Amino acid sequence: ALTIGIVGLPNVGKSTLFNALTKNDVLAANYPFATIEPNVGVVSLPDPRLGKLAEVFHSERILPATVSFVDIAGIVRGASEGEGLGNQFLANIREADAIAQVVRGFTDDDVVHVEGGVNPKNDLETINAELQLADLQTLEKAIPRIEKEVKGKKTDPAALEAAVAAKDALERGQLLSHSGIDLAPIKELGLLTAKPYIYVFNVDEAILTDAAAKAALEELVAPAHAVFLDAKIESELIDLDPEDVAELLASTGQEESGLDQLARIGFDTLGLQTYLTAGPKEARAWTIGKGWKAPQAAGVIHTDFEKGFIKAEVISFDDLIATGSIAAARAAGKARLEGKDYVMQDGDVVEFRFGK
Ligand code: GDP
Numbered sequence: 216a217l218t219i220g221i222v223g224l225p226n227v228g229k230s231t232l233f234n235a236l237t238k239n240d241v242l243a244a245n246y247p248f249a250t251i252e253p254n255v256g257v258v259s260l261p262d263p264r265l266g267k268l269a270e271v272f273h274s275e276r277i278l279p280a281t282v283s284f285v286d287i288a289g290i291v292r293g294a295s296e297g298e299g300l301g302n303q304f305l306a307n308i309r310e311a312d313a314i315a316q317v318v319r320g321f322t323d324d325d326v327v328h329v330e331g332g333v334n335p336k337n338d339l340e341t342i343n344a345e346l347q348l349a350d351l352q353t354l355e356k357a358i359p360r361i362e363k364e365v366k367g368k369k370t371d372p373a374a375l376e377a378a379v380a381a382k383d384a385l386e387r388g389q390l391l392s393h394s395g396i397d398l399a400p401i402k403e404l405g406l407l408t409a410k411p412y413i414y415v416f417n418v419d420e421a422i423l424t425d426a427a428a429k430a431a432l433e434e435l436v437a438p439a440h441a442v443f444l445d446a447k448i449e450s451e452l453i454d455l456d457p458e459d460v461a462e463l464l465a466s467t468g469q470e471e472s473g474l475d476q477l478a479r480i481g482f483d484t485l486g487l488q489t490y491l492t493a494g495p496k497e498a499r500a501w502t503i504g505k506g507w508k509a510p511q512a513a514g515v516i517h518t519d520f521e522k523g524f525i526k527a528e529v530i531s532f533d534d535l536i537a538t539g540s541i542a543a544a545r546a547a548g549k550a551r552l553e554g555k556d557y558v559m560q561d562g563d564v565v566e567f568r569f570g571k
Pocket of ligand 1: 223224225226227228229230231232321322323326417418419445446447448
């Protein structure tokens with residue numbers, strides 16, 4: 216499964232957030248045979264459609280899609296030079312498919328700030344500089360090798376072009392994900408600033424309820440997504456009943472918990488979407504990539520479904536709820552039979568037809 220690595224300076228609230236992520240045992244509850252690594256937190260993707268489907272189909276249980284977060288050891292100034300946990304850190308972050316960078320915005324005189332004071336802008340610059348330096352080192356090592364390979368006709372010249380352009384962009388202070396350079400030819404280098412980023416601002420209630428303050432922080436990281444949460448509150452929400460959670464969130468001006476936001480934005484940032492299946496046993500969301508076609512999507516349920524794919528019967532979620540049942544949707548002409556070239560849409564309710 217695709218994972219999101221959690222990074223940030225020491226004392227910004229990473230462990231607190233990660234504890235909240237792991238206390239929510241969606242995996243243990245829904246997938247009893249899954250192995251859970253100690254440094255992986257799994258959260259379910261909030262999807263109110265599943266509850267409605269379960270009502271229509273009288274499903275016994277609901278299985279949401281999940282998003283996995285990996286706790287990566289703290290980054291410090293000098294990480295790119297191999298100081299402290301630097302090298303291990305860089306190896307771990309390279310493996311993540313997207314990065315959630317936690318940035319401290321809360322004030323608490325009892326919690327030391329490693330850079331001397333709470334300053335989100337400065338912290339972002341510190342971390343970005345380390346990631347950019349690490350990428351520069353990777354490119355400086357790789358470019359002479361790629362040059363040789365291109366001369367020997369073993370590598371496409373596009374790889375060299377991309378590597379040189381990436382190096383220039385980094386030297387100009389850019390993050391590669393914002394550079395517009397086509398990095399596909401040098402994907403194997405695992406460049407850190409080329410990954411999709413989400414910024415998690417761990418802030419006080421005062422900021423959670425202050426739209427202008429949030430907009431100012433959001434501007435620091437645009438066009439990447441920003442999530443605002445209070446890690447301490449999130450770790451307390453986990454133990455509460457849904458009604459109490461709603462009340463507590465409302466009192467801090469939030470509509471959904473920070474973990475839900477993080478799951479939703481994380482899922483989207485990873486380029487994922489879901490389709491839905493429903494029956495008396497379960498109402499379930501299945502994770503696929505955006506743009507996947509029907510047979511590939513069927514393969515997520517079972518490889519036989521992909522190999523023996525014949526047709527997909529697709530009803531949009533809205534049509535299904537409006538008509539009230541599959542039979543009624545069929546009668547109303549809302550059930551479509553789609554073939555192998557059908558591109559799956561978010562919220563499709565699907566039944567696959569397959570043969571041997
Ligand atoms: P890490 O080093 O980034 O993993 O940070 P921790 O999660 O260990 O947090 C460092 C300290 O800050 C701990 O004492 C936490 O209780 C505290 N802390 C974390 N999040 C918040 C927050 O949102 N507000 C306040 N006031 N303290 C927090």
